[in-house]
Amino acid sequence: MKKILVTGADGFIGSHLTEHLVLQGYDVRAFVLYNSFSSWGWLDQCAPDTKDNFDVFAGDIRDPNGVRKATEGCDIVLHLASLIAIPYSYHSPDTYVDTNVRGTLNVVQAAKDLGVEKVVHTSTSEVYGTACYVPIDEAHPLQGQSPYSATKIGADQIAISFYNAFDTPVSIIRPFNTYGPRQSARAVIPTIITQIANGACKLKLGALHPTRDFNFVKDTVRGFEAIMKAEKSIGEVINIGSNFEVSIGDTVQLIADAMGTEVEIETDEVRLRPEKSEVDRLWACNAKAKELTGWEPEYGGDEGMKRGLAETAEWFTNPENLSMYKADRYNI
Template sequence: MIGAGGTGGHIYPGLALAEALHRADPRAVISFVGTERGLETGLIPEAGYRLHTVGMIPFDAALGLRRYLLPAALLRSGRQCQEILRAQGAQVAVGMGGYPSAPVIVGARLAGLPSVVHESNAVPGRANRFAARLTPHIALAFDRTRAHLPAGLSAQTVGMPLTGAVARLDRAALRAEARRHFEVPDHARLLVFNGGSLGAARLTAAAVELAERWRHRTDRRLLIKTGPATLTEVRARLAGNPVAQAVAYLDRMDLAYAAADLMVCRAGSATVAELSSIRMPAVLVPYPHAPHDHQTHNARVLSDTGAGLLLPDRECTGERLAALVEPLLADPARLAAMAAAADPGDHARAADLLVTRGARVRALVHYKPYAERGYLARYLAEPDGAVEMIAGDVRDVGRVLDAVAGCDTVFHLAALIGIPYSYLAPEAYVQTNVVGTQNVAAACLRHGARLLHTSTSEVYGTAITAPISEEHPLQPQSPYSASKIGADMLALSYWHAFELPVSVVRPFNTYGPRQSARAVIPTVLAQLHAGAREIRLGSTTPTRDFTYATDTAEGFLAIARADRAIGEVINLGTGSEVSIGDLSKALIAASGREAEIVVDPSRLRPGGSEVERLLSDNRKAHELAGWQPRVALAEGLRRTSDWVAEHLHLLAPDRYQV
């Protein structure tokens, strides 16, 4: 049961969550709770879901004396929800924020059901401030919200659930179709005004003024979403103006985003999340009467990084907008820089993260005598006990059998991965990577678990054709890659011979915070942040397709949910490449340091072993699992640089890690 209502900013994330639930389990039965006065009365039934209505009043000081009726109204509507939950046989309740969702959380508490609260704004609303005290499961759209939670509450940042059309949007691929849809000439720049689900009078008035200023221009177009109440009036004011068109609603926001060069919009949480996720440059005009001025806080998610411009509502006029947007529309490089500055975060997968919030995780880690927990320590400390750690060794079949027992899905990540060390100890790679995979596959077969086996792009060797598809020949150019080719084939044999549901996931050069010091990116960053003036590297000419860690993790999760991926080998990469030399220059820039790159002969691979080029063809991952990378290289390097600077004590910048 999902509580969502009032405005589209709460309803659409609720619908996105419902969509993700159906992806995870097509048998799931989902219904909504709302009121009879919000947009939910139309949007939710139109989406095919049942809407239960309860009598609830807003958490609004503007109610005057009626606000004293709030406790009684909340208790009454909470009991209504309790009865609805029982009658529907609900197993969990989710409140998506806004006053219609609070009764659902109260009802779940009264019915003894688990519940989750999702806060979509950068500053929590009154309803969620109350509801968050009734459940230990609190999810946030933006990490900065944590600072505004009531004392003593903990939360997990999952992002804003986005509908599939926006979460999977490829603006470049859809752009031509979108501009034909809105009849925008190829040479024209399109400015889209989006005032939220009901429109915004201030934005609409400024748009009409701007349309008049541009009346005789052929290189500008405006698309104005007015809301239904003022559509007729606005169209009358625009009569005969060839540069502008007004619509009551945008049924296909994906088309609007794909067609637009720049957005002018309110700063509702859903809008800010969508803009971040698709990297859409925007001028943000926060609604000045939002509780706790939360729209200004939302807008700063983008303006603080340079991905958007913040314009106060009182300054939003046609003249002021013209001064802001004209330089932007005339400067494609600046628009591109704004797009690159956006942080897509987890919004595109937030709905699925919410769905899997209750998943329990068991980690089989290599035994060490001092019971080291490493980066798992923070999760093992969580009071809900959702993460369990077992010490062992994948070469020990008995221990692997114990670890896999009771698991639905096994992500086989265990491997020796350092290429230089494989020249020194090749037999260890065969034992861990090949024999270990045999043990894991056999355990999955014994216990009925699905297996996702981790491969590596190194199995392709130097690209014969690029980009590299899954059909590219395999070339064992190092003992490491040879052991992984053997492991991949062994895993697939369990699908062909025993019908074990296996997917072979082939990541291309995953990087990010917490990566081991032997990899090139932490190697360079550790030297930089330690103050080195010379950065010592092996060969600087090979190119690699670097994929940020959260994108790779998202790919694994998407493949685990995709039945079409069973029996398949699937690449996870960005489809772009950079040389090690150019990467090092980008790392120097990201770190804010100055240094010179020096080739160290001791770090060079043997001549026939160097893989000169890796570039992924990732179309199969998109087709089978709906996956695409989200984090641009510049942003990923910045995040990684920040982490290395804070954790330099964990690395050894003065020592070459083989």
């Protein structure tokens, strides 16, 4: 099987992807952010049948020498390492440029020089901004409505430029709003679940009117593998989304129903984005993913989302997992 480097393997999606690839029989190298605690992030919590079956490279995606060293001997790079919290990008945009743009440059430069067979670079639906039309296909205009989304647009362009300029085999996966076990409480679904699980009847939330296309993490992970394996994906940008639009307000009700409770909502001003920075509507067209890779969501539509939310709530309400979250404070 191929040797696969997963950058950002210590994060929410990256840890699930690492586990999935190991279980599929791939030889996996997990690139995690170096720290003095020897923490591998969420990989420290992975299942026993996978924990000892991948090797770990601790480094920093901003360091070109470390990225090159990690890439040596790998056939494929799945590049997920990124800063993703939108509120944090408002007051620390420099770090987003360094991590998201320069980090991506380091990955594709190493891949080009070392002759890697394929790079799958991770984009985000946030690059589309508020929908000009729906469902959003890959030809939709790009709009930088936050420093985060602006740096992801830059990272995407760096990645695809290496395909255009040097024939580096790059594919871009563009997941819509992924949710599931292990997600940071800065995201809305874990914010709702952890507040309810800690006994809150009045939830502190931001805007309720925006709509999102929520994608369960198992579907996102399957999307990575499908794009990685599909020859037709090279040089392409591919949406991974459920093709199901739901508002934040309706999502609150779905979660409350799944957890068997009733809640009230209190608007917390600090959680509101600046007016022109809020992305009001996201709804994915996933036809291209099906056409080029055969991928389809298994958790799509209303019923699929209910199943995904039930699995997510079950994980978060486990006391051992819930204890790792600070539900009483706003996480940026």
